[in-house]
Amino acid sequence: MTSTAQLSRNSTALESLRAEVEAIVEADREVARIHARRAERIHRARQLALELSPGDQSTGGPQWSRTQVAERQLATELAVGLRVTENEARRLMSTGEGLAESFTATLAALSNGQFSYRHAHIVVRFGAALPAEAQAEFEQRMLADAADLTVVQVENLARRLTEEVQHETAIERFERAAASRYFARENAPDGMAYLTHYLPAVEAVAIESMANSIANSARKAGDPRTLTQLRVDAISDLILSGSSSIPGVAAGIRPKVAVTVPALSLLGHDTEPATLEGYGPIDEHTAGHLVASAPSFLRVLTDPVTGSLLTEGQKRYRPVAILDDFVKLLHRSCRFPQCTRPAGDSDTDHTHDHGLGGKTYILNLAPLCPTHHRVKHHTSWSVRQLADHVLEWTSPLGHITRTSPPVRMRPAPADLVDQHLPGDDEPPPF
Incomplete structure (x- = not known):
């Protein structure tokens, strides 16, 4: 039988737990x-940025409008200051604008703590895509239930109401959605990655059917792999060995994969993992297979004592292929603050403009993705290259951010350096 003292303790614990949950x-x-207050401030910041009406800073080529310059400068300022991606910063700006101008009842509910920012973002995201005459009805019906629903339930409700309150045909909505198709990669642990392919459903079903047919055929032929593994391998084979049907695309395009392997590792010494450019460290078995089967090599001179990469410069405007490859191997990604786009997808940019006397050599070159290359030339962002390839960026508001290249190869152990350094008449190790 439970004692009175035990019942009292249970009652006290229950009240304390209730108080914690309520808190x-x-x-x-x-x-x-x-x-809610942040959304309002972001909206006011956008209005002030537009009021300043900054002009395009570039000296040639198509000019950006003052609105484009203002919005891009604010997006990059927010991204760097909040440590978020520029896409996230633009979403914050878009949501702030939507809450302050079109969905004010949602902003009021958020300000009262009736639901989370994620709930409010869903209302704006789906509502903003509707015709103006349908937005008020959509918001009213969403707010009738949103406070009692989870984020997933709110999104499902928004999808249903979007269909009910708008007058666009299914064909019109599909054409708009298809225009936003995209392809992206997200790195995963253990040498793996995810590929996201957002595309029309008919094509997606056809691709899935092709993968299933190939997988089933292989299994019937006795292949020991699972159907899931075979589907993945079938799609990979088709993409990597096939050709594009897009008019104007050059024939014979093949993937370009760069792997950095410490020379002493190839000699059997466990000094440092190999690096797959655009991804990160990979296992030695995969790296050894790539080195053994690669049709050609880019040999990069390294200093085994310091781990630094070494190269020579040139005076012409466009870097020759070897220097361009070297710059991208050294920096590995776009060097704008917080950008992670691979260097292989980026432009090799003169930090100090070539037209203003900047030289084409390693200490004045760095990769910038097309987006941030344009930001550098069209907005008030400025950059200079310091020692050890550190780039110092100054934002339009005067905030300074420094970006460094990824960690280079570690120096080799002293005893290994002594064993493998060349003599006076031998070439240095690559």
């Missing part, structure tokens, strides 16, 4: 109110 819920409401 957590209230804290979450306060977070919602803070997010």
Whole structure:
């Protein structure tokens, strides 16, 4: 039988637990109110940026409008200051604008802590895509239930109401959605990665059918792999060995993969993992297979004592292929703050403009993705290259951010250097 003392302790613990849960819920409401104030501030910041009406800083080529310059400068300022991607910064700007101008009832509900910022973002994201005459009805119907629903349930409700309140035909909506198709890669642990392919459903079903047919055929022929593994391998084979049907695309395009392998590792010494450019460290078995089967090599001179990469410069405007490859291997990704786009997808940019006397050599070159290459030339962002390939960026508002290249090869152990350094008449190790 439970004693009176035990019942009292249980009652006290129950009350304490209830108080903690209520405090957590209230804290979450306060977070919602803070997010509402942030959205309002972001909207005011956008209005001030547009009011300043900054001009395009480039000296040639197509010019950006003052609105484009203002919005891009604010997006990059927010991204660097908040440590988020520029896509996320633009989403914050878009949501702030939507809440402050078109969906004010949603902003009021967020300010009262009735639901989270994620709920409010869904209302704006789906509502903004509707015709103006349908937005008020959409918001009213969403707010009738949103406070009692999870984020997933709110998104499902938004999808259903989007169909009910708009007058666009299914064909019109499909054409608009198809225009936003995209392809992206996300790195995963253990030498793996995800590929996201957002495309029309008919093509997606056809691709899945092709993969299933190839996988089933292989299994019937006795292949020991699972159907899931065979589907993945079938799609990879088709993409990597096939050709494009897009008019104007050159024939014979093949993937370009760069792997950096410490020379002493090839000699059997466990000094450092190999690096797959655009991804990161990979296992020695995969690296050894790539080195053994690669049709050609780009040999990069390294200093085994310091681990530094070495090269020579040139005076012409466009880097020769060897220097261009070297710059991208050294930096590995776009060097704008927080950008992670691979260097292989980037432009090799003169940090100090060539037209203003900048030289074409390693200490004045760095990869910038097309987006940030344009930001550098069209906005008030400025950059200079410091020692050890550190880039110092100054934002339009005067904030300074430094970006460094990824960690280079570690220096080899001293005893190995002594064993493998060349004599006076031998070439250095590559």
